[in-house]
Amino acid sequence: MPHGTSGLRAAVVRRTIDAGAPLMPYTGTTGFDGDSLKIAADAERGGLFEAWRIVRAEYRTVLLAMGVGLVLALSVGLFKAPMFTSRCELVIESPNGDFLGTRSISPVADDPASEGGLTDVQTQLRVIQSDQLIDRVIAKLESQGKLGPLELEATHRSFASRLLMRPKLTANERAYRIHKYVASHLGVRQVGPTRAVDISFSFPDPAFAALLCNTMASEYIAYNTEARWAMSERTGEGLSRRLEEVRAHLKESQKNLQDYAQRSGLLFGPPVPGTSEETDVSENRLTELQSELSGAEAARMAAESRLKTAESSGAESVAEVVNDDSLRDLQAKITELQRQKADLLTIYTPEHEKVQRVQAQLTPLQNALEQHRSRIMARIKSDYSSAVKHEELLQSAYRQQVSVVTDKHNKAIQYGIFKHQVDSDEKLYESMLEQVNRASVASAAGSSNIQIFSGAQPPLRPDSSGLITYSFGGLFFGFLAGSAWVFTRSAANRTFHSPGQSAVQVQLRELGVIPRHSLSSNKAFARLLRSTDSGGEPALMAYRANQAELAGFAERSGMVAESFRMLLASIMFGEEGGKTPQVLAVTSANPREGKTTVLCNLAVAMAEIRKRVLVIDADLRRPRLHDVFDLPNERGLANMLESPSDEVALQAMTKRTFVGGVDVLPSGTSSGSSEASLFYSPSLAKIVQTARKQYDVVLIDTPPCLHLADARVIGKVSDAVILVTRAGHTTWTEGRAVAQNFTEDGTRILGTVLNDLKQSVGAYSYVTEA
Numbered sequence: 001m002p003h004g005t006s007g008l009r010a011a012v013v014r015r016t017i018d019a020g021a022p023l024m025p026y027t028g029t030t031g032f033d034g035d036s037l038k039i040a041a042d043a044e045r046g047g048l049f050e051a052w053r054i055v056r057a058e059y060r061t062v063l064l065a066m067g068v069g070l071v072l073a074l075s076v077g078l079f080k081a082p083m084f085t086s087r088c089e090l091v092i093e094s095p096n097g098d099f100l101g102t103r104s105i106s107p108v109a110d111d112p113a114s115e116g117g118l119t120d121v122q123t124q125l126r127v128i129q130s131d132q133l134i135d136r137v138i139a140k141l142e143s144q145g146k147l148g149p150l151e152l153e154a155t156h157r158s159f160a161s162r163l164l165m166r167p168k169l170t171a172n173e174r175a176y177r178i179h180k181y182v183a184s185h186l187g188v189r190q191v192g193p194t195r196a197v198d199i200s201f202s203f204p205d206p207a208f209a210a211l212l213c214n215t216m217a218s219e220y221i222a223y224n225t226e227a228r229w230a231m232s233e234r235t236g237e238g239l240s241r242r243l244e245e246v247r248a249h250l251k252e253s254q255k256n257l258q259d260y261a262q263r264s265g266l267l268f269g270p271p272v273p274g275t276s277e278e279t280d281v282s283e284n285r286l287t288e289l290q291s292e293l294s295g296a297e298a299a300r301m302a303a304e305s306r307l308k309t310a311e312s313s314g315a316e317s318v319a320e321v322v323n324d325d326s327l328r329d330l331q332a333k334i335t336e337l338q339r340q341k342a343d344l345l346t347i348y349t350p351e352h353e354k355v356q357r358v359q360a361q362l363t364p365l366q367n368a369l370e371q372h373r374s375r376i377m378a379r380i381k382s383d384y385s386s387a388v389k390h391e392e393l394l395q396s397a398y399r400q401q402v403s404v405v406t407d408k409h410n411k412a413i414q415y416g417i418f419k420h421q422v423d424s425d426e427k428l429y430e431s432m433l434e435q436v437n438r439a440s441v442a443s444a445a446g447s448s449n450i451q452i453f454s455g456a457q458p459p460l461r462p463d464s465s466g467l468i469t470y471s472f473g474g475l476f477f478g479f480l481a482g483s484a485w486v487f488t489r490s491a492a493n494r495t496f497h498s499p500g501q502s503a504v505q506v507q508l509r510e511l512g513v514i515p516r517h518s519l520s521s522n523k524a525f526a527r528l529l530r531s532t533d534s535g536g537e538p539a540l541m542a543y544r545a546n547q548a549e550l551a552g553f554a555e556r557s558g559m560v561a562e563s564f565r566m567l568l569a570s571i572m573f574g575e576e577g578g579k580t581p582q583v584l585a586v587t588s589a590n591p592r593e594g595k596t597t598v599l600c601n602l603a604v605a606m607a608e609i610r611k612r613v614l615v616i617d618a619d620l621r622r623p624r625l626h627d628v629f630d631l632p633n634e635r636g637l638a639n640m641l642e643s644p645s646d647e648v649a650l651q652a653m654t655k656r657t658f659v660g661g662v663d664v665l666p667s668g669t670s671s672g673s674s675e676a677s678l679f680y681s682p683s684l685a686k687i688v689q690t691a692r693k694q695y696d697v698v699l700i701d702t703p704p705c706l707h708l709a710d711a712r713v714i715g716k717v718s719d720a721v722i723l724v725t726r727a728g729h730t731t732w733t734e735g736r737a738v739a740q741n742f743t744e745d746g747t748r749i750l751g752t753v754l755n756d757l758k759q760s761v762g763a764y765s766y767v768t769e770a
Helices: 034-045 048-057 059-079 118-128 131-143 148-155 159-163 171-185 206-264 281-292 294-313 325-345 353-445 465-492 501-505 548-554 559-573 595-608 637-642 647-653 683-694 710-716 732-745
Strands: 084-092 186-190 196-203 450-454 510-515 583-588 613-617 662-665 697-701 720-726 749-757
Touching: 048 059, 048 465, 059 465, 084 118, 084 206, 118 186, 118 196, 118 206, 131 171, 131 206, 148 171, 148 196, 148 206, 171 186, 171 196, 196 206, 206 353, 206 450, 281 294, 281 353, 294 353, 325 353, 501 732, 501 749, 510 559, 510 595, 548 595, 559 595, 559 749, 583 595, 583 683, 583 710, 595 613, 595 662, 595 697, 595 720, 595 749, 613 683, 637 647, 637 683, 647 683, 683 697, 710 732, 720 732, 732 749
Parallel strands: 510 749, 583 697, 583 720, 613 662, 613 697, 720 749
Antiparallel strands: 084 196, 084 450, 186 196
């Protein structure tokens, strides 16, 4: 072999790796649940973690977009005219709902709502921002001839509009733009949980900004006052119309009263002292007669009353019967028995024993009740008989006088009805007249519950928040645009570019992730190896340390070496039953995707754990293993496939390498046979079988399998196949096509290896360089 070259340093390394026990042929399964992993991967990709990973990976693009947004925003802010914001403060007091006693006639409730009237303040804020009030302010300024600055600012034509010769704005368009400008630059807010309201307006001219704020405040107060005045006016007009109706009704009632008194011939004396009621002469005469005969008449009338009551209403209504305790007890017992009888009749017939038993109790009580009542009635009749004679003497005079009084009394009843109607109408008229007077006074008062606490003054300095707002807005929209760009580009990227995608897109287990390898010139070195055929003397063997194929050997403690150790662990410990495949074919979908790099570094990692490894270069079209290990390639696998092979031939063809424990079977040269046809030779299976006996692990470097059949043929004599994908190059479609081919062939794919992944060093900060 050639010796060291310039720029390479040498180190003496003695081969101390002993050969381990051979591995059994692989017959196990991976135990890999593709559906479970797919669900987990989909959950991760759909979350915030995946979004953050994409933004972090393309942070330069996002920062560039944010920078562009910031520059554009600052450019707009610097070239735009400075804005001055003027402010004035109002205090909206709680209105007096009973001002001048108008609570009862107000159609709305003036009391503020809950939470100390703050809800009412929020309503007033909406009124200040209303289109109607803004139009009032614009009209007021226009009537005063002070609308010029606002009209010029709101309706100016841009340079593009003048260049394109667009028609001038119509009157409606100008009014709309002025209104829209005021609405967009007007600010109204409540100052904390108080009744103070802050009105602000931003404009290039500070004097006009203060003018519009003050005009807005004064117009709002005027609008509020006018609204209250209009409501009072409407209330007064309604009450006045109702008052006229009541007045007409009162006159009609008085006229009816007078007409009836004249028709009836009623004569009334002076009113009773202390009252306003009029007295009748006939009633006075009846009163005198009743006073003279009151004693005798009272006794007769009392006896007559008791007797007539007993005869007309029954004994039950007589006081003697009603107040008799024994009768009440009998009545209660009878009522209870009747209730029991009624309840039993709902269940039994009248002839039933229980019904008859209740009836037997009821009959004696009813008889006793009737007898008691009869005795009381007899006593009443006796009292009446003794008073009859006295009654006959007074009856004649009484009837005569009653006839006279009754006739006039009937007439007085109708008169009283007319009189009551007149009195009611007079009270209603007086009440409504008082309310109309109050409404008139309230509308004339023109009161308002709004005060200007602090008037607006022209600001001395422009707003400093403009550039800050533009800056934050530019950064924000730049971040959104940059994120949208990287998300769109990531969604359009159909290649394997991040760990875990093979499990989702191809349904294959991901065995490992290999970061991109780049050795600087100061890490290039040469190793002094003790070769096995040097008779124990050191021999200098050149090694190009900047080759990625042996990066794990060059940097034993680097992150590349650690990633291949992770790959080795996935192969050895990821199987059920503890079985590990002995013969592994390493392939890829396309050329230059790193299958040879993965195979060589995997062989170095296996040699580190004292495994005897045979690396077979089965890529007869573009062999590379002899260059990687600096070996001759005159004879090798192609020569063995063209002729019968045995163990002696395999030993003769294999070459020892400077990596202890790793032997290489080069591709060799064929004598003219087609490379594709050589793999169909029966010698291929014999070679692999012989290698199983002599080595712990056999790694076969195959051609790309997407368009060539060599890897598929080799996969049939292997325990499993490892598919190498290159980050950013191998597409999902190509990976699925390879997986489908091997699946249809019945060849098991152990998993995938994502190679050449561009990863930040921070992810491997724990790894230290040797």
